[in-house]
Amino acid sequence: MKKLLIVFALIPLVYGCSLQKDNSEQNIALIEKYVQSVENMDYKTMESLLDDNYFGFGPSYGDSIGKAQAVENWKENVQNLYKSIKYNKSRNTAVTINDGENKGEWVSNWGELHIVYKNDRGEVTIWANTIYLIENGKIVKSYTFYNEADALSQLGYVFINPNDL
Numbered sequence: 001m002k003k004l005l006i007v008f009a010l011i012p013l014v015y016g017c018s019l020q021k022d023n024s025e026q027n028i029a030l031i032e033k034y035v036q037s038v039e040n041m042d043y044k045t046m047e048s049l050l051d052d053n054y055f056g057f058g059p060s061y062g063d064s065i066g067k068a069q070a071v072e073n074w075k076e077n078v079q080n081l082y083k084s085i086k087y088n089k090s091r092n093t094a095v096t097i098n099d100g101e102n103k104g105e106w107v108s109n110w111g112e113l114h115i116v117y118k119n120d121r122g123e124v125t126i127w128a129n130t131i132y133l134i135e136n137g138k139i140v141k142s143y144t145f146y147n148e149a150d151a152l153s154q155l156g157y158v159f160i161n162p163n164d165l
Helices: 002-018 024-039 043-049 067-080 148-154
Strands: 050-057 064-066 082-097 104-117 123-135 138-146
Touching: 024 043, 024 082, 024 104, 024 123, 024 138, 043 050, 043 067, 050 067, 064 067, 123 148, 138 148
Parallel strands: 050 138
Antiparallel strands: 050 064, 082 104, 104 123, 123 138
16 A cells, blocks of 8 residues: 555656646747748837847857847838738748757748738849747747848849859
């Protein structure tokens, strides 16, 4: 009987230690709300979803931006550059990295974006991927990847190799 009591006493301890809180659904919902705010060009909601210590990287290797600058850039783009942004296809997946430099709860969003520019500047369709680090229900870091040259080509820009001049 004593052995049986010890086993039953240990079950909650073992069960509790083996469970790790899974915030995947909440984190994906946060990113879906962020994507919706991009489509709605709602930079105020975007701002509310970013942590005060937010830092974003990309799409170019040397690009980086803090929260205040990111919000100001979006505000400027909404007012002067973008007529519309639509995620034609958008998928999210959540992953938790348990150790190392990139430890944390991440959500990766990839999609096909259709962007229409104001003043008949044109429109583009691009593949984009952004990976978000989530802490305490806020986005604290992001890495964004898309082919800037493809977007510029669709807008009519021509790339010339300087060796050909």
